[in-house]
Amino acid sequence: MKRIISIILAVVMTAMCLVCFSGCGKSYVGEVNVYNWGEYIANGEDGLMDVIDEFEKSTNIKVNYTTYETNEQLYNMLKNSNASYDVIIPSDYMISKLIKEDMLLELNYDNIPNYQNIMERFKHLACDPESKYTVAYSWGVTAMVYDKTKLDKKPTSWEALWDKNLSGDILMFNNSRDAMAIAMQLCGIDPSNCTKEDIDIAAKKLSEQKPLLKMYVMDQVFNQMEKSQAAISPYYAGDVMVMMENNEDLDYAMPVDGANLFYDAMCIPKCSKNKENAEKFINFMQEPKIAAANFEYLLYATPNQKTFDEYLDDDIKNNELIFPSEEYLDKCYVFSDIPDDVYSHMQEQFVNIQAK
């Protein structure tokens, strides 16, 4: 008797569990593994749209979302781990490298109709001239942020970061590529295509700057500038905008002879197992409304022409920092993939400047 009761109980409990699972869990028709930069997608904060949630609702595809902090970290995961990703969003030079090493799949643009929304300039990226692998996600330029109370007039060149009058009040990129590029521009070298000798010249320029610096910064720049701890710093346009919103004394300055134009684009790596879902995701990201939500969250410029035309305020459209003029962009340079040994030399020289 006891045995019969316990069997009945077991059956009932299993049934209840099954009912519960099918009731509470959504049934997805597929999945897509997205590997993106940290804090690089509208996530429902600040009253904005939760883009991933929206995608899951409209397509019934489950998004497995993970993040990385540097292009190199992304590269290492693709190269050395068994993890499978369907959508990745690397930067310009890393895309060149991935294409060169045959690590990306060609996209089927028929599945990405929103590609036609992309601005002409970002349809033919230097890293992907035939437009086979990429759909641009966001872009921007490097610029300077400075404190109006500490500088008499708006700087017009990176030379302001070497200004002896501001000694001890200057911040600099704690990242070899961006720091070296600024020094190279000042030395008349094209940063997009540099040799080891060029790097040595730039390194010398940077070591002259070190005694004038307060700190080498990446994320610390927000606290430093927003709390008026430093006078001037180079940083990325979208982030400069954020700092300016948080401290009225700040303003931006753009070097007249151009700066670094950077962009990140969505790609599908060779290890992808859900290519069609990945293309759906990429297409969804370029819906004008979705791209607008991402733009408002990031403040990094959107390459989506329709979003620009239909969703943005005139204030932001006319903002020279976020959307510089075509003439200005023509003066800017884009990082290309430099050979491993040159990059290694660059990194080493940069560390050596700091270690001296």
Next chain:
Amino acid sequence: MKSRKPSIPYIIWMVIFTMIPIVMIGFTAFTDSQGNFSLEAFSKAFFYTDVFIHSLWIALLSTAICLLLAYPLAYLITRMKKSSQNTVIMLLMIPMWMNFLLRIYAWVTLLQDNGPIDLALSLLGIHGTYIGNSAAVVLGMVYEYLPFMVLPIYTVMSKIDYSLIEAAQDLGSNNLAVFGKVVAPLSVPGIISGVTMVFVPSASTFLVAQYLGGTDDIMIGDVIDKIFWTDQNTGSAISLILMVFIFVFLIIMNLFGDEEAIA
């Protein structure tokens, strides 16, 4: 003979997460980027001798200050009522529940120009910069690692058999002699684990220096991190040298203690 079976999971854990990585670092350090045997990485590592010495010096200084602060504190705690002891230990632990980086940020806010400390001292007519120098880095380290010094010393001291102290007193020792002849020698194991737990992480961390230090306060951990981006061989060589230094330091430490103290 006792059965060794229960220790097998731990041995597997040690091998996978401790032994194999160390062997890999050793292997990478002695090869070049093509995988051939080479000592180039070590010759490159010598460039960073100054940073190395600076890091070890900062770590040593932080450890010494931690010890000076923690030892009397631990002693005082053991002489409190049992219930007060728990409260004080709790108070020491609470800041550790917060994220490491957040606590550093708190110090940035406290020390920065026009921060609370700067404002208070300006009222007294003292003007200065309190952040962006080695002293701020040492302060940050001491703050971060002080509990790691207090807890082991407190644990060892609170276990000292009170009858030993009473015996010393019966034999005519005054308080100073009791401390010097009984408490201090018996607390050496605690000091050794405390010093180890503070020195080892503070020699290799770089976050504190990145946030509180100036351009001259780069730590060896920072160099290793950056070099690893593009050059695993040199990065491994520096890591290996750091490990050897720490190992030697631990051996010297253990010479001062008795066998029980060996961590």
